[in-house]
Amino acid sequence: MNLKGKNAIVTGAAVGLGNSYAQALAAAGVNLALCDLRPEIIDLPKRLQTYPIQCHSWQGNVADPDHVRTVVDGAKAKLGSIDILINNAGVWAGSVADDPMDKSLLDYDQVIGTNLYGEYLFGRAVIPIMIDQGSGGDIVNIATDHMVTCGTPHHCCPHNPQCPWGESPRPTGGGDNMDLYDASKWGLNGFLFAWAKALAPHGIRVNALCMGATDSHMLRGFHNFDPSPEEEASWMRAEDNARVLLELLEEGPGGRNAQNLNFCVGRPVALEPPNPHIYLNPDQIKVKVVP
């Protein structure tokens, strides 16, 4: 499917992966509605002026229902339709099982609020519009490799000789100080599977990108913005992830659905063949798209 002329919302587009997604979509001729907490988002349309697209942006919090309404209604009003939602905005904050209650409440609001509630709100606001349009669409939630063992279900690559961990799969989860982060991302499986099933008859696909360490503002922040050369060399590049996002979108309504796509450090960042559908049965995959 040619993406030129499609309209997309990208959340968390000011820096990091979201910024790379916005640039790649703009280069493919996709009109954009962008949002972020950071003030840089306001000037981003100006920086993307080199592409012959429409681009609008809003500054705000994805966990604020009023902001979400403003972005989604604004995108629909200015672009005419919404074909693609990239639910990318996300945060990481260290949290452990015996954290004090005060810290835990703040962490919960920030991490679950952004990573799970934010994606939920954008889904709830965009989905009725996409259904109404009757022309299909794509929702891509940005998750993490923590949620699906190494990112690849065991049945898809048992004992993959390319696995840098020496065995496949490596243990699930990001570690002891990621209980909330992992919970927020695992929660996305609920949206992935339920939305894909409910929206398949409308030609709307729902997939998730599950990447390992990818160069971004967030990842550099983990290393106090001074990673060792070895550390930096091991990271995947956000541009490569964005290229695969385009390939996923280009599959169109007949493409894969309800899938967690794995990008595992040490392996090529590539769109691998679709996994067998373990949630959608073949009847549910049939799409009815109004041309």
Ligand SMILES: NC(=O)c1ccc[n+]([C@@H]2O[C@H](COP(=O)([O-])OP(=O)(O)OC[C@H]3O[C@@H](n4cnc5c(N)ncnc54)[C@H](O)[C@@H]3O)[C@@H](O)[C@H]2O)c1
């Ligand atoms: N970089 C990685 O290694 C990696 C790995 C796995 C998953 N992810 C996921 O990828 C997504 C992007 O992360 P990144 O690494 O590019 O991070 P980043 O910090 O570089 O960029 C995230 C962007 O989201 C914005 N944002 C954060 N909270 C927000 C909120 N409440 N409302 C609006 N905007 C908000 C930030 O301001 C920032 O512009 C996240 O969902 C993250 O969990 C990243």
